[in-house]
Amino acid sequence: MRVYVSFDDTDCLGADRGTGKLVRWFTERLPEGCTSWGVVRQQLLVHPDVPYTSHNSSGCAVLDVPDPSYLPLLANLGAAHIAEHFIDGSDPGLCIADENTDLSAIIAFASRAAIEVVTQDEARAIAEEAGVHLSGHGGTEDGVIGALAGVGLTASGWSGRLVEFHRPLREFPIVTTVAEVEDAGIMVVPVDRNVQMPKPTDTLDTQGWLRPRLWGGRPVAPVTSAGPDSWTAIGKQRLAGPGGATPGGGHAGVQHGGDDW
Template sequence: MTILLALDDTDSLESRGTGRLARAVADAIAKHYPIWGVTRHQLYVHPSIPYTSHNSCAVIHIDADGGEPLNTALSIAEKTMLDDFVEGSDPGLAGATLDQVAPAVIAFGRDAQQMVLTQERARTLAANLGIWLKGLGGTQDGVIGAMAGLGLAATRNDGRFLQKGTIRSLTGPTPAELLLGAGVDEIMTLDGRRVTEGTIILKEGKAAKACPINGRVVLFVDEQDGKLVAVKRN
């Protein structure tokens, strides 16, 4: 079974950001349960929604059954987030097993990419489905992004990976074989050709931006001046 933990830090300029916080939470949980990956999901950008550079949430995918593992993971996540709290941020945290993520949660996630939503809708949805949802400071508006993250991550077809296997350790020109052994399931050009060998150009100092596609980890590349360059999607 898969457990999903979604967080939205709605970070301030002084905080380390939702992505880095999610990786820290995942590292702490990994001491107890295996982590499949951490994904980033883009939400709606609108003047009425506070954000720093991007409006996104992050989801930790845990390979464990529900019950005690879910409670333990939530406890670790909540403590890590509260320890990291910076005045001015409005964090929210949500947790559920994959089978708790009903179609209404997926619809909520899609809506959160296209319109301004309310805490009331997020909290009512969580209550009706028995999903754990909590605001951890400030206005608690992060509960909206957290609920949206559950729905988007459950599709296994949205966002991109912030952490998967050892992909983050690779940067610059990298052999395709090394990427495929580090956590990438498939390398594909934008016109649909599979790549299994040769050198992939990753941005120096930046990790590969692989995406979840039908539950697989796919890195898209584009041919530029005879070289295969990794491109960012979502």
């Protein structure tokens, strides 16, 4: 059974760890019988009325679990994980949902959270109606917004970037082959003008860290041609602003998230 465990707003400016790292750590301590399919970074609205640490992103761990009886255990583990790594000034939220639940309203809410200001009250009401776990764990608890949105965007299958997929994506060499990437379960898709299909023996420059997208419910590495039999993955990391962050500000009760990917 596929389960989505989403965290948001677990850090603050200047912290030595952020939401991305916290989600990856969580997948390393799963109960016996549970496995991680991957970890997805979801981008939410960046807006003057939305307080956030650096990029306003949430993280969702996609898990395969034996049956629904594991859901309360995962909720307890998630809460304990946040408590263990809590940073003063953060406003953490946790959301857990499974694929057997009707997530349509959550997906619709998540689509809005990516482009407009939404509120904590809306998030809680939608989660209650859908019957999914949504909880705050300190501060203003504004992280419930991004946590719910992280589940919705990931469950839609058409949003986000994978930061883990079975194996750490940082383990791929800087220059690898199309075959090695596809053997890992990641589809290589050209997005340049000619859309010529790559051959398994073609080289692929990961630019130091492969960054697959979640497209159609599966990991896809978009690439552009770098010449004959050669490809370059898109999505090279760009540096943040001064101090490595873009602080926000504004009203209580709206999105608030961090970034550490």
